[in-house]
Amino acid sequence: MAMGSLSDSDDDFNPEINTTPLVDVMLVLLIIFIITIPVINQSVKIDLPRASSQPQDLKPENINLDIDAQGQIYWNREAIDPSQLQIRIATAAQKTPQPELHLRAERTTQYEKVAQVMAAAQTGGLSKIGFITEPEKK
Incomplete structure (x- = not known):
């Protein structure tokens, strides 16, 4: 019994990796891929x-409604009185697509004036109201 001997006559121990099973697995995978690719x-x-389909290029116009500190109303930079406001809102509400009302008020404007304009827009039929604000200065 030659345990631990370093002689060349011992044929039981082979330090090389047996690659035959690996080649067999690769050939099986190659055959599977050849069959499944078609x-x-x-x-x-x-x-x-x-x-x-045609994209809709109809973009609604924006109405800029400004209110200054004294309560004066400006429709797209044109000064108007409250009676003209009702007429213009009703006319704008009939347009298709309906325009969006951009409301801008000065910091010192009374909230009552802003609420009156919002109520006039709602009763006139305008459903889209946006508020324009200025960002805070850092």
Whole structure:
């Protein structure tokens, strides 16, 4: 019994990696891929319906409504009185698409004036109201 001997006559121990099982596995995988690739490339011809769509380029106009500290109302930088405001809001509400009302008020404007303009827009039929503010200075 030659345990731990370093002689060349011992043929039981082979320090090389046996690559035969690895080659067998690679050949099996190669055959599987050769069989499945033609199946993947096949497709079914179907006649799909065609639809045409046109993007809507109609963008609603914006109405700039400014209120100064004295309560004066400006419609797109044009001074108007409260009776003209009702008429212009009703006219703008009839347009398609309906314009958006951009409301800008000075810091010292009474809230009552802003609320009156908002109520006039609501009763006139304008549903989109945006508030314009200035960013805080750092």
